[in-house]
Amino acid sequence: xxxxxxxxxxxxxxxxxxxxxxxxxxxxxxxxxxxxxxxxxxxxxxxxxxxxxxxxxxxxxxxxxxxxxxxxxxxxxxxxxxxxxxxxxxxxxxxxxxxxxxxxxxxxxxxxxxxxxxxxxxxxxxxxxxxxxxxxxxxxxxxxxxxxxxxxxxxxxxxxxxxxxxxxxxxxxxxxxxxxxxxxxxxxxxxxxxxxxxxxxxxxxxxxxxxxxxxxxxxxxxxxxxxxxxxxxxxxxxxxxxxxxxxxxxxxxxxxxxxxxxxxxxxxxxxxxxxxxxxxxxxxxxxxxxxxxxxxxxxxxxxxxxxxxxxxxxxxxxxxxxxxxxxxxxxxxxxxxxxxxxxxxxxxxxxxxxxxxxxxxxxxxxxxxxxxxxxxxxxxxxxxxxxxxxxxxxxxxxxxxxxxxxxxxxxxxxxxxxxxxxxxxxxxxxxxxxxx
Ligand code: GLY
Ligand code: MN
Ligand code: MN
Numbered sequence: 097x098x099x100x101x102x103x104x105x106x107x108x109x110x111x112x113x114x115x116x117x118x119x120x121x122x123x124x125x126x127x128x129x130x131x132x133x134x135x136x137x138x139x140x141x142x143x144x145x146x147x148x149x150x151x152x153x154x155x156x157x158x159x160x161x162x163x164x165x166x167x168x169x170x171x172x173x174x175x176x177x178x179x180x181x182x183x184x185x186x187x188x189x190x191x192x193x194x195x196x197x198x199x200x201x202x203x204x205x206x207x208x209x210x211x212x213x214x215x216x217x218x219x220x221x222x223x224x225x226x227x228x229x230x231x232x233x234x235x236x237x238x239x240x241x242x243x244x245x246x247x248x249x250x251x252x253x254x255x256x257x258x259x260x261x262x263x264x265x266x267x268x269x270x271x272x273x274x275x276x277x278x279x280x281x282x283x284x285x286x287x288x289x290x291x292x293x294x295x296x297x298x299x300x301x302x303x304x305x306x307x308x309x310x311x312x313x314x315x316x317x318x319x320x321x322x323x324x325x326x327x328x329x330x331x332x333x334x335x336x337x338x339x340x341x342x343x344x345x346x347x348x349x350x351x352x353x354x355x356x357x358x359x360x361x362x363x364x365x366x367x368x369x370x371x372x373x374x375x376x377x378x379x380x381x382x383x384x385x386x387x388x389x390x391x392x393x394x395x396x397x398x399x400x401x402x403x404x405x406x407x408x409x410x411x412x413x414x415x416x417x418x419x420x421x422x423x424x425x426x427x428x429x430x431x432x433x434x435x436x437x438x439x440x441x442x443x444x445x446x447x448x449x450x451x452x453x454x455x456x457x458x459x460x461x462x463x464x465x466x467x468x469x470x471x472x473x474x475x476x477x478x479x480x481x482x483x484x485x486x487x488x489x490x491x492x493x494x495x496x497x498x499x500x501x502x503x504x505x506x507x508x509x510x511x512x513x514x515x516x517x518x519x520x521x522x523x524x525x526x527x528x529x530x531x532x
Contacts, residue, residue: 097359099196101272102148105265106158106167109146112261115161118214119221119258121146122230123154136319141451142223142262144360149195151185153203157213165198168213173202211237215249221258259456266450267457268471273361273450274505277473278514280317280358281365281503285517287311288352288367291326292519292529297346297371301326304352305340312356321362322453324354328371332497333481335443344371349379351497355453362453364475365515366501373529375522378492382480385417386498387520389478393445397476397504397511402465407445410478414441423482423489440482446475449503468506473514477501 113119124140139150147156149169157168172178174187191200201209214220214237225231234255241251269277287308294307305326312320326340329348344350348371355363368383370376375383392413393406415437418424423440424431431437448455450473460466468474479499486494503514519525 097148097272097276099148099194101270102146103196106146108265109262110158110160110166113158113160113219113221116217117160117219117221118217118252119158120210120230120234121156121158121223121258121262122227123149123152123156126152138319139360141266141360141456142258145262145266145451147195149186149191155203155206156197157210159213159217167197168199168201169195169197170201170203170206170209173204207233207237211240214238214252215241215244217252219254219256220252221256221261223259223262224255224257260458263456263458266455267448268469269450269473269505270471274473276358276361277363277449277503277505280321280356280361280363281514282517283312283315283317283358284355284363284365285515286315287354287356288365288518289528291350291352291354292367292369292525293531295344295350295369295371295373295529297344299344301328301331301340301342301344301350304344304350305354308352308354315356317356317358319357321355321357321364325352325366326354327351327497330484330495330497332368332499333483333495334497335481346372347376349375349383349496349498351499353499353501360451362449362451362455363503363515364449364453364477364501365503365518366477366479366499367518367520367525368498368500369525369529374526379496379498380522381421382482382493382496383498383522385414385421386478386480386500387522388417389413390476390500390502390520393476393478394502394504394511394513397468397474397506399468399470399506399508399510401468403459403468404465406476410445411437411441414478414480418480421493423493439486440480441478442481443477443479446477446501449473449475470506470508472506474504474506475501476504 121143123143127135129135153172155170169191171191188200191197238251290307290311291304305324323338327337328344328350331337332351350371351368353366389410393410396406415431448457481497482493484495505512
């Protein structure tokens, strides 16, 4: 991502904050795994969105209209020894030179410097309640300023959640962001194709997971956007199954929910296919039903459609199909009203997608589902999960779990499916798998 993109975002944010106010966003912290070993670092998405700065122990401050500079970055000072042991870091000079901060200060001096920046400001925008340390520190700084009121120095009067402003910005993806999401999607599709090609009865779920990750890494995307779900047979009915430890059986379906991250942007794809390369008749019927529901839901991704429309359509198609196949009995409208379908379809159709896999942004405005607008990206992921012990349905359906998930951008004309390159039609999947 070019520096100019981050700059545009900062400018837009500062316009909204307004002169006389201040915003503060902290980086993510590093987390110890044990002793000297740390978990892989993942920057806080809000912080990265505004700075492009990928270091822990940093804090960005935005003060629109400040004469000495509006964008201030607190970060670690450059340290030769740290550079030798842990690698490159920007230091104070790098923060201004490469990351275009107007001013930079050592993070260790934050306690002395930041209270001065808060003096006489009206509102303080910050991600409220997300980092207890920052919440606490901010109140301490404000208390410190209050003590100076007799010197004519005023403490800020309002603490405002920054999330609302910032997350509304993040909800609408720019052309630059969509490029990264397309790349994440493209590589993730290749990984799903590879999984289909490599799948054989007798392999273990984790071996297929390794094929997926192999493809991500070979294409330069080192991190997964979320832990991969590789679930054979009845494991697919456990929505967040991530143990990925069982042996794949010839008669089972395999559900893979896996996506790579590209420069902090996620793909989120699910495909379900037969371990043997050929769907059984029962699997085929349920699979086609989920696919029909998915197509119908994707059709609803259009500017001006309420967010929940795609979900409602998926419920209608699935419930109708479940009655036709004999898994549910009764009047379709009543089954929907009573939410009877929830025993087999218990999650919603999808979520916003972006830097976070379950991305930020409100789904309702003034208690009404919001209308889709160009630039929004969401997943469409209907599923059916028939519990193994479900005695109300014929044995042939039991233990089948199916989800089909694509990433969809709302465009001016309608929508674009970012993840179209991962096959999902029954004959496409079968011919790909049987070509091996
Ligand atoms: N992979 C998480 C989800 O589909 O929501
Ligand atoms: Mn998913
Ligand atoms: Mn998803």
